[in-house]
Amino acid sequence: MTTFAGFSLTTRRAAIALSALALGSFAFSATAAAAPLPLFPFFMTPPVQMQPAPQMQAPQAEDDSAAVVEQPARFRRQVVNYATREAPGTIIIDTPNTYLYLVLGGGQAMRYGIGVGRDGFTWSGVQTISRKAEWPAWTPPPEMIARQPYLPRHMAGGPGNPLGARAMYLGGTIYRIHGTNMPETIGTQVSSGCIRLTNQDVSDLYSRVNVGTKVIVLPMDRRADTAIGRRG
DSSP, X not given: OHHHHHHHHHHHHHHHHHHHHHHHHHHHHHHHHHSOOOSOHHHHSOOOOOOOOOOOOOOXXXXXXXXXXXXXXXXXXXXXXOOOSSOTTOEXXXXXXXXXXXXXXXXXXXXXXXXXXXXXXXXXXXXXXXXXXXXXXXXXXXXXXXXXXXXXXXXXXXXXXXXXXXXXXXXXXXXXXXXXXXXXXXXXXXXXXXXXXXXXXXXXXXXXXXXXXXXXXXXXXXXXXXXXXXXX
């Protein structure tokens, strides 16, 4: 009797389990009919590759050295008539008129527009080019740092360097003939005594002169066309 009762109980439990399984299968079938899904999505579904998000390219920075500022006609590089007794190859800085003359001979000179020292920082005299450098580094002298302590102690050469594309050092002084990344300052009194040209013009001048070239810097109160004629 006990065996039979156990068997009956087991039978009932099996029947209940089968009924539950059947109901579950029916429910799953109904759901699958509405939205069919694979039984083992992690095994049967092939991996889906996500499309990479579109990458935005950063705008290209303009090359400062290639920037062109329209110069007034009188400051554009040009050959002019120029009477002087100085030998061809001599550089003459006409400080008050903001011109640099490279004597060509035959009564002519190549004339460049320049920026000169601001009020109180002009100078005059005769020097020679002692060194030349392309894309020079800049180390402000102690005198300049004392006046402007915020200046960097050293700056590598490049388009952002205040000395520009080329520099020609004048004797043992702190002064140079150099380029500039601010071409709009040509024709003005702006520097601490250095002579600046546009990067295009300083590159042209650099290619025409050598170390040892004589450089005559006229004072602010004298004109090149009246002073140079009296030089021997």
